[in-house]
Amino acid sequence: MIEVCPLPELPPGEVAVVKTATGRIAVFNAGGELHALDDRCSHQEAYLSDGWLEGCEVECPLHGATFDLRTGHPTGLPATDPVRVHPVQVRNGLVYVDAEPQSSEPQSREPQSREPQSREEIR
Numbered sequence: 001m002i003e004v005c006p007l008p009e010l011p012p013g014e015v016a017v018v019k020t021a022t023g024r025i026a027v028f029n030a031g032g033e034l035h036a037l038d039d040r041c042s043h044q045e046a047y048l049s050d051g052w053l054e055g056c057e058v059e060c061p062l063h064g065a066t067f068d069l070r071t072g073h074p075t076g077l078p079a080t081d082p083v084r085v086h087p088v089q090v091r092n093g094l095v096y097v098d099a100e101p102q103s104s105e106p107q108s109r110e111p112q113s114r115e116p117q118s119r120e121e122i123r
């Protein structure tokens with residue numbers, strides 16, 4: 001887990017960005033709920049952290065695609081591919097994010113049966 005910031009520095013309606021070895025992650029506070037996504041629109045090159053937060057969605061600042069913060073799935077064109085979602089935790093008043101994306105699949109697999117790299121991991 002990567003430390004993002006103290007929770008008071010991320011009030012509702014705000015976003016914090018952390019840089020990881022594999023890219024930027026944006027952590028949004030949507031009405032008190034924290035959600036983390038890859039900070040890159042799936043349509044073209046734009047930071048979602050520069051976009052607009054409305055409810056549980058973020059609107060890309062470049063062409064206006066919208067994404068559900070809970071799932072990373074696009075909810076408005078022109079983006080059609082999802083962005084990756086990351087687990088977020090608050091511990092001792094600090095916000096942490098997992099650099100590994102959260103799987104959107106049910107967690108019923110055996111631990112030793114690691115799946116091949118997904119297309120989303122190819123950059």
Ligand code: FES
Binds near residue numbers: 042043062064065
């Ligand atoms: S870059 Fe985000 S909608 Fe085009």
